[in-house]
Amino acid sequence: ETGVTQTPRHLVMGMTNKKSLKCEQHLGHNAMYWYKQSAKKPLELMFVYSLEERVENNSVPSRFSPECPNSSHLFLHLHTLQPEDSALYLCASSQDRAGVYNEQFFGPGTRLTVL
Amino acid sequence: AQSVAQPEDQVNVAEGNPLTVKCTYSVSGNPYLFWYVQYPNRGLQFLLKYITGDNLVKGSYGFEAEFNKSQTSFHLKKPSALVSDSALYFCAVRMDSSYKLIFGSGTRLLVRP
Numbered sequence A: 001e002t003g004v005t006q007t008p009r010h011l012v013m014g015m016t017n018k019k020s021l022k023c024e025q026h027l028g029h030n031a032m033y034w035y036k037q038s039a040k041k042p043l044e045l046m047f048v049y050s051l052e053e054r055v056e057n058n059s060v061p062s063r064f065s066p067e068c069p070n071s072s073h074l075f076l077h078l079h080t081l082q083p084e085d086s087a088l089y090l091c092a093s094s095q096d097r098a099g100v101y102n103e104q105f106f107g108p109g110t111r112l113t114v115l
Numbered sequence B: 001a002q003s004v005a006q007p008e009d010q011v012n013v014a015e016g017n018p019l020t021v022k023c024t025y026s027v028s029g030n031p032y033l034f035w036y037v038q039y040p041n042r043g044l045q046f047l048l049k050y051i052t053g054d055n056l057v058k059g060s061y062g063f064e065a066e067f068n069k070s071q072t073s074f075h076l077k078k079p080s081a082l083v084s085d086s087a088l089y090f091c092a093v094r095m096d097s098s099y100k101l102i103f104g105s106g107t108r109l110l111v112r113p
Helices: none
Strands: A004-007 A010-013 A018-025 A031-037 A044-050 A053-057 A064-070 A073-079 A087-094 A110-114 B003-005 B010-014 B019-021 B024-026 B031-038 B044-050 B056-058 B064-068 B073-078 B087-095 B101-103 B107-112
Touching (some): A004 A087, A031 A073, A044 A064, A053 A064, B003 B101, B019 B107, B031 B064, B031 B073, B044 B064, B073 B087
Antiparallel strands (some): A004 A018, B019 B073, B031 B044, B031 B087, B056 B064, B087 B101, B087 B107
């Protein structure tokens, strides 16, 4: 596997279910991100982890819970979601150091549908 | 507040003709600017970036972009469009000392044969 992988690629869940999205980066990067992409809205940054520590949390509802057990893996735990949470969830990674900001590499996304 | 604007929802161009996808930004401080492309059912692919230095930046697949500080613009260009360039294009800006990448709303490029 190369680049950034995400599983599952598609997920359908009910509002009472609990599920998790998984992201893995094979690039040796030190930062990982979760984005939400909805129709007709710009990409929204949800969470940022740098060296396994959460550094940004953009007012995301608590029904979304991120986890970064190591620098290569990132999870997004989902529970009691709402239909408006249906979207494409994108994971990204980058290699950053002080004063140098590189491009982010994106995974293919998980298409989530909440019924 | 920092923001990125892509004023055109869609750009139509004939194959072989030059294309331009527009992007303007509003930030305080020095911006780091990026262009990404998204094909259907795929994630975003990095095309090019401006960090510092030469205002004309060359990137993947023959694309280039020109940073214009006075007009706060970073338009994406290609001298000769291909049908395979048809996709959704996003401009993004990142501020110094911030991990946050602010995206524009995207421009759909349609290249007709």
